[in-house]
Amino acid sequence: MRTRTLVVASAALLLLTGCATPTAAGRAPSASPTPTAACPEQPGVELPPECAGYDPEHSMAQNDAYRQRGELDPAVEEAARDIAEAAADDLEALRASGEPVTADAVVDLLEAEGLSSVQTRESAGHVLFGAVAATGGCVFGAVAPEAVTIDVGGGIADGGCLPAQ
Numbered sequence: 001m002r003t004r005t006l007v008v009a010s011a012a013l014l015l016l017t018g019c020a021t022p023t024a025a026g027r028a029p030s031a032s033p034t035p036t037a038a039c040p041e042q043p044g045v046e047l048p049p050e051c052a053g054y055d056p057e058h059s060m061a062q063n064d065a066y067r068q069r070g071e072l073d074p075a076v077e078e079a080a081r082d083i084a085e086a087a088a089d090d091l092e093a094l095r096a097s098g099e100p101v102t103a104d105a106v107v108d109l110l111e112a113e114g115l116s117s118v119q120t121r122e123s124a125g126h127v128l129f130g131a132v133a134a135t136g137g138c139v140f141g142a143v144a145p146e147a148v149t150i151d152v153g154g155g156i157a158d159g160g161c162l163p164a165q
Contacts, residue, residue, distance in 0.1 A: 067163045070154025072137045079135035080152040087113045088150045091143050101143050103127050115139055119162040130161030 039051035047053050072080070090109050095101055103120035106127045110118045115131035122128075130140040133152070138161030141150035156163050 066156070066158040068157050069138070070157070072152070072154050076136040077152055080133040080137040080139060083113060083115065083133045083135065084139045084141075084150050084152050087115065087139060088141075088148055091141075091148045091150065095143050095145070095148055101127055101145075103129075106143060110139070117160065119160055121162065121165070128162060130156075130163075132161060 040056040041053040107118045118131040126144045
């Protein structure tokens with residue numbers, strides 16, 4: 001019972017004092033409001049004083065930065081493209097065989113082409129993949145029931161060759 005009385009008394013004290021923050025001895029509280037909310041900046045629109053403005057486009061770009069691919073040197077890219085073309089032919093043969101395409105089958109095929117650190121993800125009949133070429137760079141794409149897609153590029157900022165979902 002004593003705990004309940006203490007809680008009620010504390011709540012009443014807070015209500016009586018309001019939400020004011022204590023100030024240093026001898027100084028009056030500041031008349032300028034402190035921002036209490038983040039508000040997107042818009043051209044031609046003045047933000048209210050309680051808002052701390054931010055650029056929503058910049059924030060979204062930062063949010064997706066971990067998925068960005070690095071740049072490749074042109075010579076490295078060309079060598080990775082040669083490997084990707086050979087892998088694409090083998091993946092197309094696997095897809096056209098009529099057998100279900102599994103992540104294990106894709107890993108085995110890509111490793112046979114000399115790719116390493118193969119990452120895969122299966123989703124709705126598709127096998128997404130990313131792998132490191134021996135010459136540098138990443139070979140990535142998907143094997144779907146209707147087609148094989150493959151490309152080359154740098155590694156993902158988050159690590160590896162297959163972006164997180």
